[in-house]
Structures are given as structure tokens and as C-alpha cells.
Amino acid sequence: MRRIRPLEGFFLLVILSGAAGHWALTSDPRQRHVEFLPEMVYGAAYEAQDPNPVFPDGRTQQVPPPGTIARGHAPLRVGDRLLSDGTTPWERLDAAERAAWDALVDPWHGEALDPGREAALVARGSAVFQVQCAVCHGPGGLGDGPVTRRGVPPPPSLKAEAALNMSDGQMFRVITHGRGNMAPYAAQVGREDRWLVIRYIRSLQRLP
Numbered sequence: 001m002r003r004i005r006p007l008e009g010f011f012l013l014v015i016l017s018g019a020a021g022h023w024a025l026t027s028d029p030r031q032r033h034v035e036f037l038p039e040m041v042y043g044a045a046y047e048a049q050d051p052n053p054v055f056p057d058g059r060t061q062q063v064p065p066p067g068t069i070a071r072g073h074a075p076l077r078v079g080d081r082l083l084s085d086g087t088t089p090w091e092r093l094d095a096a097e098r099a100a101w102d103a104l105v106d107p108w109h110g111e112a113l114d115p116g117r118e119a120a121l122v123a124r125g126s127a128v129f130q131v132q133c134a135v136c137h138g139p140g141g142l143g144d145g146p147v148t149r150r151g152v153p154p155p156p157s158l159k160a161e162a163a164l165n166m167s168d169g170q171m172f173r174v175i176t177h178g179r180g181n182m183a184p185y186a187a188q189v190g191r192e193d194r195w196l197v198i199r200y201i202r203s204l205q206r207l208p
């Protein structure tokens, strides 16, 4: 037999190690094989309530630093008071805070809006009302929404004396915190939309 020359031996080695590598790496194409730095693939995942050695207080879920404002919940200012926007339940507010809520006015208070802008704001309020409120309050706010024909206690008409006498702040509070059979809507309806829906209710109240 002819002797294998060094170069031939080298190529043979390359081919054999290639074949061996191929077999080792692709024996099951559905499995991961060689993993470099597996710690980066499988990072330690802590559950919210797990103890956590990383933080000084040993907890995974961190308390927000004082003064933190949740996104979409910028505090409401009444005079020199700041109110949390619906994140504190109504039952936990003291009398002064409740009074401050009921005294709130909308962001356009005292502004003379031109008719085009006014119409655009009311149109947005109307859209919110039809999507979020009309199921119960009815398309015209009379308290005859479709669910009331299916056993849900009907809300009072928004054109009745009680609603006519409510301040904008009181309505804002009912929409934000809920009242009686009406759930809070702060989570579904953003703050500006809540004011706009009140604007729309006022426009309904002016209709005969």
C-alpha cells in the first residue's frame, strides 16, 4: 500500500473532523447542542414576590421612589392641593379631598373657545360616550341603554334635575371613581376624554 503523504493526511483529517462535527451538531435538528455562555440564554428570572439578593431591601418588586407619578395619572391640582388621579379609592379620601374633587374644573375652564374647536371637543366627547357609556345611559343619555332591557338597573337620565345640578367636578368624580352601580371608568377613559365626555353630556342637556 502506498504511504499517505502528509498533505493528504491533513486533508483526510479535515474531512473526518468535519464529518464528525456535522454528526455531533446536527444529530437532532430540533435540539440545541453546543451553547456558548448559557447563563446569558437562561437568565435568572425572579417572580414578582420572590426574595431577591440583588436589591438592598431583598425584594424583587421595588416600591416606586417617593414622588413617582404613574403614567397617565399626573396629579390633579386644586388650588394648592394635589390629588392622585383615581388611584386612591373614593372611600379612602377624607372630606377635604372629596370636596376638592367636586370642585375640579375642566382644562378649558374660563377659555373662550371658537365654535370649530368647541365642536371638535364635543365630537370627541360624543365618540367616547357612544363607545363607553351609551350601553347603559342610552345614546341620548336618557338612561335607556340596551343593557337596561336585559335586567341591568337603569341609570338616571343625564337630563334629569340631579344631573343638571351636578358640577363638572362631581361628574368627573363619578366617572373617575364610580358610584353605586356605576363602575369607575378612569382605567378605560383617559383624563382628557373624561372631561370631553362631560362636555358632550352638557351639550345633550342643552337639547330640548
Ligand code: HEC
Residues within 6 Å of the ligand: 129, 132, 133, 134, 135, 136, 137, 153, 154, 155, 156, 157, 158, 162, 163, 171, 174, 175, 179, 180, 181, 182, 183, 185, 189, 197, 198
Ligand atoms: C354599566 C352601566 C354604566 C355605564 C357603562 C356607565 N354608567 Fe354612568 N351610571 C350608571 C348607573 C347605574 C348610575 C347611577 C349610579 C348610582 O346609583 O349612584 C350612573 C350614574 C352616572 C352619572 C351621575 C348621574 C346622576 O344623575 O347622578 C354620570 C354623570 C354618569 N353616570 C356618567 C357616565 C359616563 C360619562 C359614562 C361613560 C364613560 C358612564 N356613566 C358609563 C351606569 C353606567
